[in-house]
Structure formats: C-alpha cells, structure tokens
Amino acid sequence: xxxxxxxxxEPRSFLICVTxxxxxxxxxxxxxxxxxxxxRHLAHAVRKPLLERASLPEKWFAPLMAAAVYDPDPSFCxxxxxxxxxxFGRRRVMAALVDYLRVxxxxxxxxxxxxxxxxxxxxxxxxxxxxxxxxxxDPALDESHDIKAAWLEGSLRLLAEATDLRMRHRVxxxxxxxxxxxxxxxxxxxxxxxxxxxxxxxxxxxxWATAADHKGx
Numbered sequence: 001x002x003x004x005x006x007x008x009x010e011p012r013s014f015l016i017c018v019t020x021x022x023x024x025x026x027x028x029x030x031x032x033x034x035x036x037x038x039x040r041h042l043a044h045a046v047r048k049p050l051l052e053r054a055s056l057p058e059k060w061f062a063p064l065m066a067a068a069v070y071d072p073d074p075s076f077c078x079x080x081x082x083x084x085x086x087x088f089g090r091r092r093v094m095a096a097l098v099d100y101l102r103v104x105x106x107x108x109x110x111x112x113x114x115x116x117x118x119x120x121x122x123x124x125x126x127x128x129x130x131x132x133x134x135x136x137x138d139p140a141l142d143e144s145h146d147i148k149a150a151w152l153e154g155s156l157r158l159l160a161e162a163t164d165l166r167m168r169h170r171v172x173x174x175x176x177x178x179x180x181x182x183x184x185x186x187x188x189x190x191x192x193x194x195x196x197x198x199x200x201x202x203x204x205x206x207x208w209a210t211a212a213d214h215k216g217x
Contacts, residue, residue: 069111089141
C-alpha cells in the first residue's frame with residue numbers, strides 16, 4: 001500500500017501538479033475543458049513557454065519535477081523534464097528523480113521511472129535559449145555519471161525490497177543485464193540481487209537474472 005493511502009491522505013494528482021506549473025508560467029484557467037482532458041490541455045499550454053525561457057526561477061524546479069513524476073504518460077512527461085534539464089541541468093534533474101526513487105511513495109517511484117528516460121534528452125543549442133551566446137553551456141550542469149550510478153543502486157534496492165510486483169516490473173525495464181553497465185562498487189549488490197532474482201517466483205524477474213547470467217562479465 002502506498003504511503004499516502006496508509007496515512008489516509010488523498011494522493012497528489014497530475015492535475016494539481018500541472019495546475020501549479022501553469023500558475024507559475026501565467027497560463028490562464030482552463031475550467032471550460034472537460035475534466036478528463038484539463039490536465040493534458042494545461043501541459044500542452046505550458047510546454048512552449050517553458051522551453052522559450054533562457055532561465056527559470058529557482059522556485060519552479062520542484063513543481064516541474066512533481067508534474068513530470070505525476071504525469072501518467074511516459075511520453076508526455078518529457079514536456080516538464082526537458083525544460084528543467086535545459087534550465088537547471090541534467091545533473092540536478094536526475095538527482096531529483098533519484099530522490100523520488102529512494103524515498104517517494106509507490107506512485108512517485110513509478111513516475112520517477114517513467115521520467116528517467118526523458119532525463120536523457122539530447123541537448124541542442126538551437127532548442128533552448130538556456131544556452132549562452134555561441135552555444136556555450138557549463139558542462140558541470142550536465143555531468144551525471146555518479147548520479148546514474150546512484151539510480152542503478154536505488155533500482156537494485158527497490159527490485160529487492162519492493163512489495164508491489166508491478167513496481168518491480170517497472171524497475172526491470174531500465175535495469176541493465178550486463179554487469180559491465182554497473183560500477184565496480186555496485187557489483188556485490190548486483191550479485192546479491194541476482195541471487196534472489198534467480199529463485200524468485202515471478203517469471204519476469206527470473207528472466208532478467210537469466211539474461212544477466214548469459215551475458216556474464
């Protein structure tokens with residue numbers, strides 16, 4: 001059971017998150033839209049103005065990440081992730097998703113997994129004015145090697161500890177089967193996770209372990 005359900009608090013909705021982003025951007029009310037399409041309409045309305053800004057205020061970062069994580073569509077969540085990557089850097093966006101993966105509710109963890117793919121969006125100087133004149137960008141903003149390692153660690157731990165089988169299946173989608181994809185300091189954790197996966201009653205988890213064993217080192 002998700003943390004929000006255990007506490008009796010209604011889980012945060014995508015509509016609430018995207019409405020906050022729209023308020024910050026200055027997009028008008030869409031109350032006339034049918035309720036089932038209101039959130040997506042707002043997301044579409046904020047996409048362009050977010051990408052057109054050379055910078056975004058600091059207070060926008062958390063709402064953008066919340067909207068990305070709560071967006072139920074793994075394709076459209078990029079509309080929030082991409083401007084955040086340009087304005088705040090790939091490193092910070094990925095670190096925020098790692099935090100959601102580690103300590104979020106089940107819904108937030110699932111959303112972080114969906115958004116993780118979009119966090120790898122290619123960066124192009126002609127795509128956003130967040131680049132300085134001449135296409136200059138501080139490389140430290142996008143240095144994410146250690147953050148990617150933290151994501152792998154969090155994913156392995158979640159695979160081993162999650163009680164929700166659907167969550168484990170989501171994590172498996174992005175977990176490499178090649179040992180070479182894991183930093184050396186994660187190899188012990190990987191091996192213990194594989195040992196449990198080999199005898200797990202779920203066939204999807206066993207297949208992941210089998211694929212890793214076939215690939216070897």
